[in-house]
Amino acid sequence: MCIRYLGFLLLIWFPGGLRAQSATQSCTAPRLDGGFFVPKQETYSDGTTLSFTCNNGYKLAVKGWWATTTCQNGAWSHEPQCIDEEDCIAPEIPNANYTTSPDVWYKDGHVFRVTCNKGYEPKNRAATTRCNKGQWTSVVVCEKSFDSCGEPPRIPHAVIKHEYKEVFAADTQVYYECEDGYTVQAAEDTKSIFCVHGFWTDGPTCSKGTGSGPGQDVSAEVETGGGDTTNAGSETQPGDGSSTNSGLNEHEPTTISRCGNPPVVRDGVVVETDRMFLKYKCSRYYALVGPETVMCYSDGMWSKLPTCKDAYCKLNTDDNDLLKPAGVKFIEEGETVRLECKPEYYFDNYSEVRCTNGTIQLSPCCNRVQLKFNTC
Structure with a gap:
């Protein structure tokens, strides 16, 4: 009797022992x-x-013709499921802004719309696909946007806090x-860069010690005739009494620090910064006119700047009698894209749209096979 009572007390004092014995549970057969x-x-x-x-007549709701669970x-890691063979399992689209569980599926005829991750856009502006008898009608591709940037540039003795x-x-x-x-040549211990029209702005320089003051960059200093220096970004010009011209002709190229901040080119961006010049490139949908390289003259003036002219066509599909309404489309000069036709022109039909000298050219509505073999 004492032994039974002692066992009962032990169960009360150590309930974890019972839980440990029943921690794992069996599973009933799945349906x-x-x-x-x-x-x-x-x-x-x-x-x-x-x-x-x-x-x-059926298929798994996951990839493959067999699966395991x-x-x-007490629970199955994956619930077995068979769906109609004309239904579709979730498409796999890299860089797309959506999440689905492994057993998500869609009925025949379902239209799936894709939203790409930030920095990506649908290739050829095609953002939808339809489930047609067990297969998706097209493969949606999320490609890098024209105005997004790759990885930021590597800077010696620096790391990115992202x-x-x-x-x-x-x-x-x-x-x-x-x-x-090391310290950055700025007022703070960190400095940022921006992604602008597909290119990163200039980054900081990390130098040993703190010999320079805030905003100064000893590597960007240039000697003057009097042995003094003028700092990068300084707006001091020859002839104001604070620096000399070192005997240079006023239209003789010199270091870009003499001219101050890089000039702004509308729809353009600086892609290369050298001690003696700047190199520009236009954003997508624009073409460079004039010199791509800009120099600084000894009189503090920049050389002739380039311009960026329009190099695209604009098409409003909502106002087009042939194309399926999908808003305004921008097409680069010389680029050909396929846009979906209205449903009355039969399913899976497309028109090839080309931009030539700023003018839109549309082909008749044809299916993919006709377009491939030019039989439309």
Whole structure:
């Protein structure tokens, strides 16, 4: 009697012992309409793995013709499911802004719209696909946007204070921080750069020690005739009494620090900064006119600047009698894209749209096979 009482007290004092013994639970057999699994039993112990597949006229709601599921403490790791063979499982689209569980599927005829991640855009502006008898009618591709940037430039003795990514959306701002013992030539210990029209703005320089004051960059200094220096970005011009011209002709090229901040070219961006020149490039949909390289003259004036002219066509599909309404489309000069035709021109028909000398040219509505073999 004493022994039984002692055992009862131990169970009260150490309830964890009972929980440990019942921590793992068995699983009941899963339900699988339209298919079968092996081995077939009424219950399965924890850790048991089943293989399953579907009968004719059905297919799995996941990729492949068979799959497995494992009993994990009373629940199956993946619920077996068979769907109609004309339905579609979720498409796999890299860089797309959507999440689906492994068993998500869509009925025949469902139209799937894709939203790409920041920094990406649908290739050829094609953002939808339709489930047609078990297959998606087209493959949606999320490609890098024309105005997004790749990884930020590597700067000696500096690291970026952001998670690594291969693509950054336009207007993204990232911060650098210098290695211990180095300082950035700015008022703060960190400095940022921006993604502008597909290119990163100039980054900081991390130098040893603190010999220069805020905003100064000793590597950008140039000597003057009197032995003094003028700093990068200074607006001091020859002839104001604070510096000399070193005997240079007023139209003789000199270091760009003498001219101050880089001039702004509308729809353009500086892609290369040298001690003696700047190089410009136009954004997508624009073409460079004039010199791509700009120099600084000794009189503090920049050489002739380039301009960026329009190099695209604009098409409003909502006002077009042939095309399926999809808003305004911009097409680069010389580029050919396929736009979906209205449903009355038959399903899966497209028109080839080309931009030539600022003028839109549209082909008749044809299906993919006709377009491929030029039989439209």
